[in-house]
Amino acid sequence: MIPDERVQSVREFNRFYTRVLGVLAEGLNDTPYSLTESRVLFELSQRESTEVTALRRDLGLDAGYLSRLLARFESDGLVSRDKSATDARRQVAGLTEAGQSTMKMLNERSDAEVHRLLDPLGDDDQRELVAAMDVIRRRLTKNRQDNAVVLRPPRPGDLGWVVERNGALYAQEHQWGATYEAVVARIVADYAAGHDPAREAGWIAEINGERAGSVFCTRKDNDTAKLRLLLVEPSARGMGVGGRLVDECLRFATSVGYRTIELWTMNVLISARRIYQSRGFTLVESEHHDTFAPGQTAETWRKELYDR
Structure with missing residues (x-):
């Protein structure tokens, strides 16, 4: 049973967002077209x-209502309709040149409206807002096959992103400041300057072409690897990204002959600690650590990769 306050919160958000977008106005973004009409034009573009039956199914529209919309668009010269080449009983629709021009205008006005919403916000607030929207979209999407996680080696620009996102994300979530970002920068700089590709590697996680996380496997000594800088973007949490990254690091460390792997983390990183425990890591050392923020504990975790 869903609590009433959650239902009311969703309804309040819906009312707020429709006001922000102006979708209750007569025309979307000061155009003659409603939200539904704009969506039909977008899908056709x-x-x-x-x-037409596929369009109706994809948009979840009533057949009669969609037929009236298409008839109006055809009358305005935006849409052309014809019989299907494979089945004369079916009808196909497409945008005319005028329809494409209208869709271009709608896209430009929609982009301008989004700029109007985002421009007053700083970069961090923009990232947080977009990440929250991504979470809503993914949680309410029935088919999540489009959100496949892809792991790849770092490319030019990725190492700078790792430093930036570690600094910004952990400052926002745990109030860690420049001291932590400097630690990350040194780790990344050392990796960039002289890592051994035969014994060390890094991975960037991507979802739909967007960076969603990272991790590195570095050498401590001939027998021991170190798992470092595990990061998962808030928008990608709950999708198994952290587990995939840790599993890839363990696979690599085992394949190149390390016998043990260890990592250093903080007690406040609860989700990461759960991943480490589920992969067989054991907490071997902890100590009070105020360097990043007061009242926190630093932890060392270790896992044997081979039975001795």
Whole structure:
């Protein structure tokens, strides 16, 4: 049973967001087209032509209502309709040149409206807002196959991103300041300047082409590897990204002959600690650590990769 306050919170958000977007106004973004009409035009712009039954199914619209919309668009010269080449009983629709121009205008006005919403916000606030929107979209998407996690080696620009995101994210979530960011910068600089590709590696996690996380496997000594700088973006949490990154690090460390792997973390990183425990890491040492923020504990975790 979903608590009433959660239901009311969702309804309040819906009312707020429709006011922000102006979708209750007569025309979306000062155009003659409603939100539904704009969505129909957008879907048609994404394909050269489409069967009307498929368009109705994809948009969840009533058949009669969609037929009236298409008839109006056809009358305005925005849409053309014809019989399907494979089944004369079916109808296909597509945008005309005028329809494409109208869709271009709608896209430009929509982009301008988003700029208006985001411009007053700083970079960190913009990232937080977009990340929250990504979470809402993913949680409410029935089919999450499009959100496949891809792991790849770091490319130019990725190492700078690792430093920036560690600094910004942990300052926001745990009030860690420049001291932590400096530690990350030194680790990344050492890796960039002289890591041994045969014994050390890094991975960037991507979702739909966007960076979503990172991790590194570095050498402590001939027998021991170190798992370092595990990071998962808030928008990607709950999708198994952290586990995938840790598993890849363990696979690599085992394949190149390390017998043990260890990591250093903080007690406040609860989700990361759960991943380490689930992969067989054991807490072997802890100590009071005020360097990043008061009242926190530093921890060393270790895992044997081979039975001795």
